Amino acid sequence: MSSNVTRVFSLGLLATGLALGLSPGGESRAAQELRIGFVAPTTGPFSQIGKDMVNGFQLYLDEVKGNFAGAKVTFIVEDEEAKPPVAVRKVEKLIRQDKVHMFIGGLLASTGYAIAPVSTRLKTVYVASIPAADDLTQRDAAKYPLLVRTGWTSSQPNHAFGEWACQQGYKRIAAVAADYAFGHEVVGGFQKAFEDCGGRIIQKIWPPLGTIDFGPYIPTIKKDADAIFTLMVGPMSLQFPKQLASAGIRKPVLGGGTSYDEFVLPAMGDEVIGHVSALQYSAALDTPRNSAFVRAYRAKYGKVPSYYSESNYSTAQMIHEVMKKTKGKWPGAEQFVKMLASIQLETPRGPVRLDEMRNPVQNVYIRIVRKKKEHGYDKDELWNSVVKTYPNVGQFWKWKKEEFLKQPVYSRDYPPCKYCE
């Protein structure tokens, strides 16, 4: 009988040993080491995007042999499963267990909103390379002093896009978009600029994030709309145009950047040719910098880089630039944020600098899906051909910052759908 007690005690001892063994071995952080934590969804429906994110960063690291101006980079990737609570736990692990200097990434806008407070709470730099949640660098910017965004705000390219659509002569547009913060902000930005210029959004349809059967939604699209504005993410991007085409709808389709991003474009059929979208990047961008990036990326990973790859590649490039100035020494969280925010750099997507709220000011490209040859590849493929460039677009577009910040953040109900019938 007493053997039972010993067994339980030995189990307890084992657990104790485990607990002690797991605890980090004090301040073993080398002076010239840069520890970077990275969260991306590497399993689940968003894993393809997650891989693009990691690969982008990794490509840059490999180019410089993991050495940022003398600092050896330790790059730790954690799977956040595209779930905000999981991302919070993984970031806590990176900070507490791995003692990272900064963490990067997160995919969904909701994940960005969830992990930004962790950076404030645990006093660690957060570089938002992908989450585009507007308020991180707008109304809530003051809450996150250690956050720098190297990606974009959801509405940023879509302000320009709204104006472009209006200038093309579209008058009445129906929106179909994924029902979460990112979708709301993309549609909101488009709607605001489009309606400011005289267009009308006549309908908003919100399929839940992750919808792959659009059967219930497509038939409800108004017949008298001039065009459809869509915002899809992940696997949704692939399904929507396909089902739209098979439903026989031939209206022009405009889309938020992620609807036609290169992570999904090669898998799409010819039904998407002619669809237009807006983003701060296109793999078809014809600059020497981008061409070199695309060729290197494709040679290594066998596919064309998406904006998810580019954004993280450029992020690595920006961090390297800061480390060059400090000669490989970690300058401390606050100083690092200050230095990163003052970077001006030529990246694959074009020139990037950050505004005073630590969000990039960058080109926005209007892109049409075309089947052609690019970058010297000898096969006809689908590319996002750039038809117009809006240079140096900031997150407030042509509006005054103060006035813009007075309006509420774009949501399902803002801007109100004045012309919905």
Added chain:
Amino acid sequence: MESRRNLLIVAAVLLAVLLVTPHSGSYIIVLVTHALVFAILAMSLDILLGYTGLPSLGQAAYLGMGAYLTAIFATRLQFGLDWTFWLVVVMGMAIGAATAAFFGLFAVHAGGVYFLMITLALGMCVWGLAYRWNSLTGGDNGIVLPPRPAFGIDLADDVTFFYLVFGFFVLTLALLYLLVRSPFGRSLVGIRENELRMRILGYNTWLHKYIAFIIAGGFGGLAGVLWAHAHGLVSPEDVVLATSVDALLMVVLGGAGTLVGGAIGAGIVVFLREYLSTLVPWWQYVLGGVYVLTILFLPGGLMSIPQRIRNRRARSGGAGEAKSLQSASL
């Protein structure tokens, strides 16, 4: 004798957790705290699954109600961030119990797989509310909580918060232990074993089950309040079916009808999920494998291992040899 020895073992393990945790790495402290919160949820579910024989797939709903209540009060009314935290604990339990009282009206009539389906559906209703009622719950973004309450002691400190959660865990364990040992608890077991017979004996079995359902909901609400503060974020992702399933598996893994089994299961699942996932990408297979093996070879859960070993020894050695072995070891 038997039960006193078991109590001593539980007390010793608890003491070990209490003494060791604060001295481990700060990430371990967070993990143990999370595990304890889930242990409360699993034990509340064990009242239904293990003692009453009601397999509920909706336990996350009560966690969600408690967590959202905490988050909404904290962000909208700045309520519950000082000593009023204790009021929020009471209200969290109340809202969990009230939700269960409402859901119970639909669910408790059913039995077996129908009970499973109804609780699943009701749980999804709470998820739907969390996901769709944007103006109140923040929709998909969820709600980020302000720093943890401070009332003389500052819960923002992770060790202090661990002590608090540990206290609630021990309290829950003690209360539920008393409950299952009470005449009420014994009649629940009676219902599990043979409801018809209990009814013939004159017990109002519906009422018994209904009350058990409400009690489970109340402790689920408590887990929710603690979860909100432990995690700093309340999201619809916390209320999804997977959370309910996890709770169910924690109980089955540890051993249904033992209370502590749920706690052990919670510890194992949380550590596998949070720690193993940082080491290997195929951690889900490990978790899945553990579940399958447990159900195939250990239907009584991990808590049934000592009993099984004892049985095997008695069987293989024969009575005489077992006795001689025992005397030899003495």
